[in-house]
Amino acid sequence: AQSVTQLGSHVSVSEGALVLLRCNYSSSVPPYLFWYVQYPNQGLQLLLKYTSAATLVKGINGFEAEFKKSETSFHLTKPSAHMSDAAEYFCAVSRSSGSARQLTFGSGTQLTVLP
Amino acid sequence: EAGVAQSPRYKIIEKRQSVAFWCNPISGHATLYWYQQILGQGPKLLIQFQNNGVVDDSQLPKDRFSAERLKGVDSTLKIQPAKLEDSAVYLCASSEQLGQGARNEQFFGPGTRLTVL
Numbered sequence: 001a002q003s004v005t006q007l008g009s010h011v012s013v014s015e016g017a018l019v020l021l022r023c024n025y026s027s028s029v030p031p032y033l034f035w036y037v038q039y040p041n042q043g044l045q046l047l048l049k050y051t052s053a054a055t056l057v058k059g060i061n062g063f064e065a066e067f068k069k070s071e072t073s074f075h076l077t078k079p080s081a082h083m084s085d086a087a088e089y090f091c092a093v094s095r096s097s098g099s100a101r102q103l104t105f106g107s108g109t110q111l112t113v114l115p
Numbered sequence: 116e117a118g119v120a121q122s123p124r125y126k127i128i129e130k131r132q133s134v135a136f137w138c139n140p141i142s143g144h145a146t147l148y149w150y151q152q153i154l155g156q157g158p159k160l161l162i163q164f165q166n167n168g169v170v171d172d173s174q175l176p177k178d179r180f181s182a183e184r185l186k187g188v189d190s191t192l193k194i195q196p197a198k199l200e201d202s203a204v205y206l207c208a209s210s211e212q213l214g215q216g217a218r219n220e221q222f223f224g225p226g227t228r229l230t231v232l
Contacts, residue, residue, distance in 0.1 A: 009155075036223075043119070043206055043223035044158070090157050101210075102148075102171065103221060105157030 002027040002093045006106035014114045019063075019078040021109045023091035026072065033074040034092040034103065035065055044090065050074060061085070086113045117141065119224035121207050127230045133195040136227045140188070140209030146170075148221060149182055149192050150206040158206055164190065194229075202231045 007022040025031055032051050036044040048059025055067040065076045074091060091106040120139040128134050140147050145166050150158035161180065163170040167187040175182065179198070184190040194201055208221040 004157075041225070041228075043225045044208075045223070046220060049220065092157075102160055102163060103158075105159070107155070107157050 002031060002095065002104045004091050004093050004104060004106035006089075006091050006109050008109055009107065010110045010112070012112040012114060013081045015083055016080050019076070019081045019085065019111065021076040021089050021091075021111065023065075023074045023076065023106060024072050025074060025091075025093045027093055027095070029095055032094045032101075033065075033067060034094070035059065035063070035074075035076050036090045036092060036105075037061075038088045038090065038108075040087075047076070047089075081111075081113045083113050083115065086111055119207055119209055119222055121205075121224040121227055123227055124225065125228050125230075127232065128197055129232050130199055131196040133193065134197055134229060135191050135193045136205050136207075136229075138190045138192070138207030138224060140190075140207070141222055144209035144211055144222075145187070146210045147184055147190050148208040148210075149190070150208065152204040152206055152226070154203070161192070197229075197231045199231050202229055204228050 003026045005024045034049045035047040037047050038044050047063050048057045050057050050067045058064045063078045065074050067074050088108045088110050090108045092103040094101050094103050122137050147164045149161045151161050152158040161175045162172040162182045164184045167184050180194055182192045204226040206226045207224045210221045
């Protein structure tokens with residue numbers, strides 16, 4: 001079984017400040033890990049994914065995440081926040097093997113960017 | 116490339132009524148998923164199709180929810196009768212054929228927001 005814990009349901013940062021959204025996972029098999037962003041009244045858009053290649057993953061809109069097996073973490077970062085980054089962010093895990101490849105999502109982190 | 120289409124975008128019904136949602140996946144995507152996203156929570160998988168067959172429906176409340184994908188393309192999700200706790204956003208997603216490694220990225224539609232009064 002897999003699960004994801006996102007620490008902090010709400011995070012506020014000033015424009016230009018570092019963004020850090022935390023995600024810890026639990027998986028009985030090597031995981032695939034994902035970060036999705038959801039803007040109001042829209043579906044989920046993939047930011048980046050880890051699929052057992054490089055542990056530092058770069059995504060769209062300047063975001064990146066680092067897979068740390070020893071810490072079972074996959075935290076999302078961006079060096080400088082922009083007003084347009086305000087949205088809800090979801091971390092998700094899936095199995096790296098097997099036919100189902102289902103996603104299990106965390107409960108989300110709402111990011112507010114202050115001017 | 117056209118994305119995942121869903122309709123309607125919004126629906127308001129009274130409890131005990133029936134409702135149906137429609138999803139058209141990305142062309143050529145064999146796998147289709149329905150998720151329920153309750154306010155303040157992450158999406159929860161309800162059912163997964165591979166072509167027109169069900170891969171997993173273990174979290175679908177089968178006493179009131181049903182879903183079909185008869186021709187392996189479009190899908191409908193139905194709730195009959197609806198309860199207050201069914202108020203949520205219903206998301207449809209699609210991905211390429213299972214077994215293609217990391218290319219099983221899921222692409223999400225805009226969702227249908229259901230309000231049950």
